[in-house]
Amino acid sequence: MTDDTIYSQILDDHYREPRNFGRMEDPDVQVTETNPTCGDTISLFIKVKDGNLEEISYVASGCLISVASASILSEKATGSSLKEIRTMAKSDVLKNLGLKLGPAREKCALISYDALMKAIDRYNSS
Numbered sequence: 001m002t003d004d005t006i007y008s009q010i011l012d013d014h015y016r017e018p019r020n021f022g023r024m025e026d027p028d029v030q031v032t033e034t035n036p037t038c039g040d041t042i043s044l045f046i047k048v049k050d051g052n053l054e055e056i057s058y059v060a061s062g063c064l065i066s067v068a069s070a071s072i073l074s075e076k077a078t079g080s081s082l083k084e085i086r087t088m089a090k091s092d093v094l095k096n097l098g099l100k101l102g103p104a105r106e107k108c109a110l111i112s113y114d115a116l117m118k119a120i121d122r123y124n125s126s
Contacts, residue, residue: 011097014068019075024057029123033115035107040066044115048123052081058115063108065101070112072096082120088113
């Protein structure tokens with residue numbers, strides 16, 4: 001089995017059974033992002049406690065890459081400090097997917113990252 005096959009199976013699993021999917025009751029912050037190129041949309045919800053991302057959830061409509069990326073990112077970010085999350089680069093998110101993507105697909109993969117960074121900025125400015 002090749003690395004691409006393994007990563008494809010992981011992405012498929014996150015798409016079919018996304019982690020942390022759903023609307024959060026009473027979030028500290030909610031952000032909605034849309035990729036105008038393809039129409040993928042994510043509404044992301046966060047709760048913060050003592051400077052840490054206590055809970056994250058999202059509702060997404062889009063392609064396999066955008067939903068799977070949101071699922072993987074939500075697992076990685078939960079429990080981390082907001083400072084630590086802010087040091088995460090877009091390349092880290094893409095590396096988590098394990099596949100080489102073209103520019104259009106990278107936008108799909110990064111919609112959840114963009115939403116999370118906006119949510120943290122909004123939280124920090126409130």
